[in-house]
Amino acid sequence: MGIEESGVGEYVSKAVQIIEESGLNYQITAMGTQIETDNLNKLYEVCANVQEAIFEMGVPRVYTVLKIDDRRDKENRTLKEKVKSVEDRIK
Structure with a gap:
């Protein structure tokens, strides 16, 4: 947030690079x-x-939304x- 353009691909790419490097x-x-x-x-460390x-x-x-499904x-x-x-149920 607070950037002039509406596209965020550059930032998402950086985030994904960090996640990739984490090994998760x-x-x-x-x-x-x-x-x-x-x-x-x-997970919290990678998000930080x-x-x-x-x-x-x-x-x-920076606006981040975390949803955790802990089953x-x-x-x-x-x-x-x-x-x-899900796919098995719709076939």
Whole structure:
């Protein structure tokens, strides 16, 4: 926020680069990036690193939305498995 242009691809690319370097599994979508981890502290660390990197790019205000789906009643609830579960039901 606080930039002259409406496109944010440059900033999203930087964020994704940081996520990639963290080693966490992730999935880019048209309206957000999903990150997969069983370690919330690592997630928070990566998010903080992204925030700081965007500030360092000269953006005066960074707006981040975190939604956490922490499911513990089933094993192997990966991003891929969640998508597959829905796709299997619509076939």
